[in-house]
Amino acid sequence: MDQSSDGETVLLPLVAPAPVVVAAGIGKQFGAVRALDGADLTVVPGEIVALAGENGSGKSTLARILAGAVRPDTGRLTVGGRPARFGSPRDALRAGIAMVTQELTCVPAMSVAENVVLPRFTRPAALARRRDAVAAATPHLRRVGLDLDPLTPFSALRQGDRELVEVAKAIATRPRVLILDEATTRLPNPERLFTIVTALADEGVATVFITHRLREIRRLAHRAVVLRDGRLVAELGRDELDDERISSAMVGRSLRDLYAKPKVRVGRPALVVSSLVNDRTPAPVDLTVHAGEVVGLAGLVGAGRSELLESIAGVRPREQGFVTVAGTEVESGSPRSAMRAGIGFVPEDRRAQGLHLDAGIADNLAIVWLSTFGRTDRHLRDLRANRAVNRFKIRCRDIEAPVSHLSGGNQQKVLLAKAVARHPRILLLDEPTRGVDVGAKHEIYTFIGELVTGGIGVLIASSDLLELIGLCDRVLVLHDGAVAGELPRSRATEERIALLSAGGKVT
Amino acid sequence: MTVHHTDAPRSHQASDPGENNRLPRPTGKQLARLRQAIASYAGVGSVLLLLVVVLRVTQPYFGTMSNLLLVLETNAVLLVLAVGMTFVLLTGGVDLSVGGTVVLTTMLFGRLVTDAGLSPWLAVPVVVVLGTALGLLVNGGLIAGLGLNFFVVTIGTSYVFTNLGKLLTDRGNTISLYGDETIRRMGEASVFGVPAQVLVALGVFLVGTLVLRYTGYGRMIYAVGGNPEAARLAGINVSAVRASVYAITAAMSAVAGVMLSIRLSAASPSAAVGIELTVAAAVLLGGTSFMGGVGTMLGTLLGTLFLGVLDNGLGSAGISPFWEGVATGVVLVLAVLADLLRKRRSRTTTT
Structure with a gap:
């Protein structure tokens, strides 16, 4: 002020x-x-x-x-x-405060019009006719530039249009303050939103936007x-x-300090992906990650980054293509085969895909060592857990305390420890620092540096462009499930990545 | 509007990002909506139609008016319960205490009429109000108020209600209401040959349809079932909505309990045991999603009719009632499977 x-x-x-x-x-x-x-x-x-x-x-x-x-x-x-x-x-x-949150907050089975006027359905006895919903929603849909049948079910829209419906829904409440939480990252054409926000400002509506x-x-x-x-x-x-x-x-601190990336001589190809096609990446993807190299995957939400990583890690079946790690072929749709070939994977949603939240650090790490007829060795389990806690500086009460009690950064370190437990040749990281404080972030970057120095190849998908630019030797940009371009470290800038992500061309 | 008709189907499957992504196109609007409406009833609708055609041909008695009214009358209780259950399933929950509530309210009704000597006309509202309160406070309170899991809560209350009902009997025996003149007359009442029970059930169905389709409350139910967090952020009181649907099933169970007592002229502790699964099957057959947020009352009516017609047809054909159970189960799983396949197909064509 x-x-x-x-x-x-x-x-x-x-x-x-x-x-x-x-x-x-x-x-x-x-x-x-x-x-x-x-x-x-x-x-x-x-x-x-x-x-x-x-x-x-x-x-x-x-x-x-x-x-x-x-x-x-x-x-x-x-x-x-x-x-x-x-x-x-x-x-x-x-009180006049409306927000567009990071998660989509529409009801998929309802029509677009009903979703836009959803905040009005707060009086149970009020009449709710389709016609009224359409009439009330149409001007707001026009304003955000959506020209479609308001009775289309929300679930039939594509990503960018869904986001616009969210914006229309917020505007329809006639707010005094509009809050946009990363709204532009999900829009193919954010200019439209900028125009709306500017026009709202002229009308006296304040906007708080997170980006x-x-x-x-x-x-x-x-x-x-x-x-x-x-x-x-x-x-x-x-x-x-x-x-x-x-x-x-x-x-x-200065960006250079945060992304302390050691200089590593790039070795032989560790991971080779050739003409991979899955249900979300229709165009065949080819990529290679060499030993000692950090490669980034950029792209908008829905561009297929996570799905590509999942296909490489055997989590999501491939429809076509091959994945080999140092000459060993990885079976499609078999996480076990991927692990054996030397792939370590840290999934995007650590709470849903990565961790057993009610179990302790020790049990979470022991999972990768389980075998059907093997004996469980409590002593060995504790030893491994304590080693991981020391190596990754995991701050915890003890190795048995449920991991749900750990902070985001420490949970992420548990996942990293799990992914590297069986000495992979290649590590796949999906949003490794989302919801992680700056201190833990620095530790994670340092650890990635140690891994590549030790000859491991790393493939990182992230929506944090500064992170990709600071950390990667190369950045591959995905757009609509296809590789839209590749930028070497020297050419990777926020502008170029954003342009490629949105489907533009970089000269 | 300069859009061509021929464009509509193509734009529907457009995978090219440069293509028009607004689907469906304005001109194809009505058509697309109609197609969608048909698709959502296709499963149970076609099976029901097939069943009716087969029975019409093979069973001379099936098509008669009196038989059709019989189908409706024997399934009036089921329809009333299914209307209530639709509300709960739409919010993404389930009420397994429906049978228990029917038992408890039936016995309560019997006791009030015989021992307390209450007029049936007075006993009906008393039982319905008490039943509704029970559903709201016990099921609704535990599930929506305290946040307990609906499965656990309603399995628990199912035991409690059933056996409280049995405690109201005389060592587990049926209470006969045949001696009561009013109840006999209520049981025989009809308008233009249509039994009163059928009219009550259709009335309940109609009100349920209107509430779901045309009131703010109805929209709230879909919103809560479709995405509770979105509903909360839109300012909807999610726990109040959740509590209310258990009050609705309990109210419908009480109505059903009274209807059952009147039809049998007796309060029987065993007449409705386990009916909750049949009720849930009827609603799910009608296309309502077990995950909540998707479904219609019309679907519930079709699902109930399917079970009723199956029962009637196989019964008159002299086929073992156990086959009927087998058929119900198979069709239910097939209906869910068909729905899954349809969704998978539409997902691959639209994204």
Whole structure:
């Protein structure tokens, strides 16, 4: 606020209007994780505020608190000058705060129109006719640029259109404050959204948008607020929005320090994938990862990154193509065969796909050693677990405590330990640092560095472009299930990756 | 609108991102909607039709008006219960205490009419209100209020309700209501030859259809079943909706309990034991998803009719009732399988 009131009279009125939202000292704890540690945020009407921060910095949590989806442990919230205590999203909607969350929050079996007006179905006895839903939804669908039959079932839409429906749904509540949580990452053409947000700002609607794309901050924001480890660490006015300032505020050190990548001589091919086709990647994919090399997989959500990794790891059946690891062929749809050939895999959703949440670290790690007729050796199991805890600096009470009690970063380290337990030649990582704090992130990067120094090849899928750029020798960009381009380290920039991801050409 | 008719089917399967991704196209709108509506009833509808045709040809008695009314009358209780169960299944839950509630309310009704000497006209609302309260407070409270699993809770309350009902009997014996003049008259009542029980069941079905289709409450049920988190973020009180559907099944169970007592002119502790699985089968046959969020009342009606016609037809053909059970099970699994195959196919053509 202070920084922004002196300079840019062009965009903000001379006399700053009374803030529409003030959040002060917001704190929130999830289990062992401190998501927010006294965060502050002030938003005035008609203002476009970028909420920036690394994965796990607490920006989504703060947004969810503003939208009433999560209750804060500490701190005060004031909306329109009055103290607000949201018990549910319903209260926030009533106060005029609407949010587009990272997860899709539409009902797949309902029509587009009904989804858009869903927040109105709060009076049980009210009449709900299709015709009314269509009439109420149509102007909002037009506004976001969706020209389709409003009675189309939501489940029949493609990814980008689904996101637009989410936006229409938020706008239909006529909010005073619109919160967009990474909305642009799922849109093929974010310009449309920028236009809407700008128009809303002219009408006095404030927008808080969360992103980790720096160019979007530069393009759209009046002001940027940077969070790190649950606290507000910087507030940047319009003329301070340059990449270096934002990113160093986000990371808390220079980018070069965070992605400390050792120089490694690239060896022989460790993983060879030839003309792989699965149900989500219709165009044959060829790729090679050499020993000692880190290769990145970029692309929008739904571009087929995770599915490609799953097919290589034998989790998802291939329809065509071969996968070989150092000459050994990997069977399609057999995780066991992939493991034996020397593939280690860290899946995207660690809670659903990776870990047995109620089991301890020791049992989670022991799983990879189980054999049908083998004997279980408790001593060996504990020894391995303790070694992993030391090697990966896993912070835990003891090796038997359920892993659900660990923080995101520590859970991720357990998964890494599991993936490398049987000494793979190639490690596949899917979003390895999502929901992980900066400290643990640095440790994970350091560990990846150690692995490649030891001659392992690494293939990383990530939506964090800075991570890919900082870490990888090469970046492959997927678009709609096909490789849209390959960028060597020297040419990998945010702009080029984003362009290829969206289906554009890079010259 | 300059879109050509010939374009519609092509755009439906467009896999090229450059192609028009808005499906279905405006001109093909009605057609597509119709196709979709037919597809969702195709499974049980076609089997029901086939069954009716076969029975019509092989069983001379089947097509008579009196037999059709008999089918409806014997399945009126099932339809009432299935309407209630549709609400629960749509939210993604299930109520396995339906049979238990029927037993308890039947016995309660019997006791009120015989021992307490209450007029049946007064006993009916008392039993329905008590039954509804039981469903709301016990099942609804435990499941929606405390967040316990619906399977565990309703299996538990099924035992409790059934045996509380049996405690109301005289050492497990049926209470005869035949001596009560009003009840006999209620049992024989009809309008233009249509038994009152059939009218009650169709009335319940109609109200259920209207509520699901045309009220905010109906939309909330689909929203909660389709995606509870989305419903919550849209400001819907998810636990209140969840609690309410268990009140609805309990209310329907109480109505069914009363109907059963009147039809049999007796309160029997064993008449409805295990009926919850038949009820769930009828609703699932009608295309309602076990995962919630998908399904219609019309489907439930078709599913109930299928079971009723099967029972009637095989019975009059002199085929063992055990074969009927086998057929029900096979058709149920086939219906779910057909649904799965249809979804798989549509997924590969639209994404």
